[in-house]
Amino acid sequence: MIIIARKTGRLGNRLKLFSHFIAFSVEHQIPIANPSFYKYAHLFRGTQHSDLWCRYLPGVSDKIDATSQGMRRLAIPQWSRGVLYQSLHALLETSTTVGLKHWPMTIHSIDLGQSCQINKDPFLTLAQQRNVWVRGYRYRCSELVVKHVEKVRDFFQPTLSDQQRVDSVLESARSRASMVVGVHIRHGDYRTYLDGKYFYPASAYLAIMRQVTRLYPDQTIEFVVCSDAKFSADEFSGVNVRISQESPQVDMYTLAGCDCLIGPPSSFTEWSAFYGGKPLYKIVDIKRELQLSDFEFRIKSMIA
Known part of the structure; x- marks a missing residue:
């Protein structure tokens, strides 16, 4: 078994990390436990009714039937999963401090600037021979995510109530337009992240939205704006334009249901594009004139 024992970033980052290990699990039939996902477990059908450890069991967890046995189980309180994670985190920190890394599970850690290809040796052999606690973010096996993409998407379906809210927003938008374009405006932490490199004002997004309308002159376009700002x-x-008033997870899956997406480099919109299989224009140069070829969908780049 592999246990993901350290949380990194927010929703988009944790979905990415979990997805690579799910694809790895499907390929090699190695169970995964992810107590670090405790904050978001209640938002997805694959983890909503799972145990405290947020397990993925190959051949079992990828069969999500929200109308049968899964919905009959009581959901585990978020706080209890949080207590488990904090306890495990403290235990692992202590073990690392005293130099104990092979008790009875092996601790495998990488720094934020490092990466580990989990579908290759030495990690692959280690995971096949021992139980492993992993701590880090860039554990990757992109080729397996591509191969098992539908199992990953099935596991991370939003809850039925959130899906209904997503459907309502999209149905309303499509009733007024022939094309729906999702716009993600990330302000919040981007005001200071990388010295505000990707913090763009509303006027900059409006300029790009107007370019989109010129690129699709035969379409009636509705823009759905999702943001952590008002x-x-x-x-x-x-x-x-329609300004979303929904929760972050509903916004994320609303964007996934649009025809194409616009947003700054962010794991949030990358996950939306990955889940929905939709082209995304990442705004890197706000002054650049938008071209049709700028909208692209490549699974590996969305889940990297």
Whole structure:
């Protein structure tokens, strides 16, 4: 078994990390436990009714039937999963401090700047021979995520209630347009992240939205704006816009249901594009003139 024992980043980052280990699990029939996912476990059908450890069991967990046995089980309180994670975290920190890394499970750690290809040796052989606690972010096996993409997507279906909210937003948008474009405006932490490199004002997004309308002259376009900041439709004059008032997870899956996406480099929109299989334009140069070829969907780049 592999146990993901350290949380890194927020929702998008944790979905990415978990996804690589799920694909690895399907390929090699090695169970996964992810107590570090405790904060978000209640948001997805694959983990909503799982045990405290948020396990993925190959051949079992990838068969999600929300209308049968899975929905009859009581959901585990988020706080109890949090207590388990904090306890394990403290235990592992102590073990590492005293130099104990092989008790009865092997501790495998990488720094934030490091990466580990889990489908290759030495990690692959280690995981096949021992139980492993992993601590780090860039544990990757992109080729297996591509191979087992549908199992990953099935496991991370939103809860039925969230899916209904997503469907409601999208149905309303499509009733007024022939094309729905998702726009992710990440302000919050991006105000200071990398000295504000990807913190773009609403006017910059509006300029890109107007470019999109020119690229698709035969389409009636509705833009769905999802953000961690507050905006009004008046800030996007000249385009048809809907400002989402939903939770982050509903926004994430609403974006996944749009026809194409726009947003700064972010694991949030990358996950939306990955889950929905939709083209994404990552805004790296805010002054660049948008081209149709800029919208692209490549699984490996979305899940990297």
